[in-house]
Amino acid sequence: MNERIQKRIDDMPESCRGIYQKAMKGKSKAAGVKAFCLECMGWNRAEVKRCDTVTCPLFPYRPFRSPENINGGAF
Numbered sequence: 001m002n003e004r005i006q007k008r009i010d011d012m013p014e015s016c017r018g019i020y021q022k023a024m025k026g027k028s029k030a031a032g033v034k035a036f037c038l039e040c041m042g043w044n045r046a047e048v049k050r051c052d053t054v055t056c057p058l059f060p061y062r063p064f065r066s067p068e069n070i071n072g073g074a075f
């Protein structure tokens, strides 16, 4: 494995490694979005759920949405 990718894996919480590795296999765009959002929010799932950056192009696709923040007030 590329050593930069391995370093990234080593530096993230164990709970996020599976989704990152799935994304890096290049076969799941959903895993790619999930891993990106997790990394964006410091690998904190609760923070992804609270994301209100409606200008982010990944906002409509972000994971862990709840019914009350499904649109985040964007539309």
Ligand code: SF4
Pocket (backbone or CB within 6 Å): 036, 037, 038, 040, 041, 048, 051, 052, 053, 056, 057, 058, 059, 060, 062
């Ligand atoms: S949607 Fe939110 S959590 Fe996901 S990448 Fe954009 S700003 Fe980060």
